[in-house]
Amino acid sequence: MKILVTVKEVAEAADDFEIEGTDIGEQFLEYDLNEWDDYAVEAAVQLSEEYDDVEVVSATIGPERAEETIRMALAKGVDRAIRVWDDDVAAADLDVAAKTRLFASVVEDEDPDLVLSGVQAADDGFGATGVSLADDIGFDWAAVVNHLETEDDLSTAHVHRELEGGVEELTDVDLPAVLTIQTGLNEPRYASLRGIRQAQSKEIAQFGLADLGLDADAVRSPLSRTEMYEPETESDATYFDGSADDQAAELADVLREKGVVAE
Amino acid sequence: MSDVLAVADHRRGVVRDVSLELVRAGRELADDLGGELHLAVIAGDVDGFADTLSLEGVDAIHTVDAGEEFNHDLYAGATAALFEELAPAAVLMPNSVNGLDYAPAVANSLDLPLVADAVGLSYDGGLEATREMYGSKVETTVEVSEEPFAVTVRSGEWPAVEETADVPIEAFEFDFDESTSGARVRGFEEVGAGDVDIADAEFLVSIGRGIEEEENIELIEELAEATGATLSSSRPIVDNGWLPKNRQVGQSGKQVTPDVYLAIGISGAVQHVAGMKGAETIIAINTDPNAPIFDIADYGIVGDLFDVVPALTEQFS
Numbered sequence: 235m236k237i238l239v240t241v242k243e244v245a246e247a248a249d250d251f252e253i254e255g256t257d258i259g260e261q262f263l264e265y266d267l268n269e270w271d272d273y274a275v276e277a278a279v280q281l282s283e284e285y286d287d288v289e290v291v292s293a294t295i296g297p298e299r300a301e302e303t304i305r306m307a308l309a310k311g312v313d314r315a316i317r318v319w320d321d322d323v324a325a326a327d328l329d330v331a332a333k334t335r336l337f338a339s340v341v342e343d344e345d346p347d348l349v350l351s352g353v354q355a356a357d358d359g360f361g362a363t364g365v366s367l368a369d370d371i372g373f374d375w376a377a378v379v380n381h382l383e384t385e386d387d388l389s390t391a392h393v394h395r396e397l398e399g400g401v402e403e404l405t406d407v408d409l410p411a412v413l414t415i416q417t418g419l420n421e422p423r424y425a426s427l428r429g430i431r432q433a434q435s436k437e438i439a440q441f442g443l444a445d446l447g448l449d450a451d452a453v454r455s456p457l458s459r460t461e462m463y464e465p466e467t468e469s470d471a472t473y474f475d476g477s478a479d480d481q482a483a484e485l486a487d488v489l490r491e492k493g494v495v496a497e
Numbered sequence: 498m499s500d501v502l503a504v505a506d507h508r509r510g511v512v513r514d515v516s517l518e519l520v521r522a523g524r525e526l527a528d529d530l531g532g533e534l535h536l537a538v539i540a541g542d543v544d545g546f547a548d549t550l551s552l553e554g555v556d557a558i559h560t561v562d563a564g565e566e567f568n569h570d571l572y573a574g575a576t577a578a579l580f581e582e583l584a585p586a587a588v589l590m591p592n593s594v595n596g597l598d599y600a601p602a603v604a605n606s607l608d609l610p611l612v613a614d615a616v617g618l619s620y621d622g623g624l625e626a627t628r629e630m631y632g633s634k635v636e637t638t639v640e641v642s643e644e645p646f647a648v649t650v651r652s653g654e655w656p657a658v659e660e661t662a663d664v665p666i667e668a669f670e671f672d673f674d675e676s677t678s679g680a681r682v683r684g685f686e687e688v689g690a691g692d693v694d695i696a697d698a699e700f701l702v703s704i705g706r707g708i709e710e711e712e713n714i715e716l717i718e719e720l721a722e723a724t725g726a727t728l729s730s731s732r733p734i735v736d737n738g739w740l741p742k743n744r745q746v747g748q749s750g751k752q753v754t755p756d757v758y759l760a761i762g763i764s765g766a767v768q769h770v771a772g773m774k775g776a777e778t779i780i781a782i783n784t785d786p787n788a789p790i791f792d793i794a795d796y797g798i799v800g801d802l803f804d805v806v807p808a809l810t811e812q813f814s
Contacts, residue, residue, distance in 0.1 A: 374679030482808035494700035
């Protein structure tokens, strides 16, 4: 069995940042493995530990810098990695459809039985690539999965989808499938020192558009970001200043005034 | 090609609020486009839902009487078929959990550009959508250069339409056999039951990522004990297994309406705010002065919870 995990390196903005053009200035961004993808990686690695002969392959669309994040996934138990990038991809404003085309080509090459993907990416938050990919490659799917069990013959996944308001939907999905993984599905492991050492020797294959049988049209997007700005603050909060003791004393007065503190 | 097709959301026999908000978003977009607003109602008691959704601004409701509950193959297939029939300029779907499960498939199968999780929409010769990025720290404008297009809209961003109207209802024939679907819904499960119901609490002390380590929760428990408050949390605390699911406030957790909600080390992500904005008084403690929680707070302390919380506990000891 082969499991493909899509892994994204996401940018997080510092508390204090400045916008330059239509993005946050590079110096104010820090990069990390997308939190949702971390749970997807863990789910894949757990399946590889549960069953014999499971290979876990990660796929990332990202520049060379992303290899640091990819190594983190490799250190946690991913067997080998694929990174998709070239000048045309770098120059493109990738929308869901473009990412779908890139990952669909990877799926065509790899022929996985299961694709796991984070529900969304922490930076742009589209939450759409996994389901779009499933539709494109003709796999079944389930989105926002927070519980996963598989039949021993790996024909079916029994999943819970986390709906709003504390309700879960219990669904059976035929494999091959794409599952988009919600946080809380498992407890992502920390990479062990041994894992980190081993990750250094694992393969990260780099593919450009031509390697995937695509051309620049595949990453052409009708979406373009034209503005970025900080939302106007709507805060009309009363702030407490001074030392922590002063702030606590003022807050205590408010709590007493509201009558919620047991005297 | 100037009409808008919007797809309603319902669950377990009840039309969800986001559907009434979609009517507003769809009507405004249809006005910009100079077209009609068509509403699709798929699965379950479609006639009952259509009555509920006969609202001001809707030009036609199309009912798809197939299946009992949400199934993404049904929703994606029926929406695509209606799209082919009506040839609208735009298809609007909710950015709900179910929307996440079928809207990208609709966009892919119809080869439409997709803007997900829009918080604002306008059209003036082209679509301009407003979205958030980087955990709501910034807003962006996204222009779409192709038509037709697909959009999912965030719940709570458009006021619900409640004025009823006499809207023509048409049945739309769509053959669907759920047994052939690769994903089959077996049922639902309520989660988060337990000894404490945070929805009943008058005073909630709620913690988020800012608590950093599990052992630091003790600080907050001491505060809760000293003040008689009930302890709740945002999602990451429950994901980490530090508190049980029945303590989670937010879109996928509990909706709470306490007299006072004291948010400690909670940034105020939109999914969390959806669960607690009904609190009478909101107080936030956070080191980041730009944290979105301060936008909805009545009182704020920009400071380190590890200094402020022990000092606050001291006030009641």
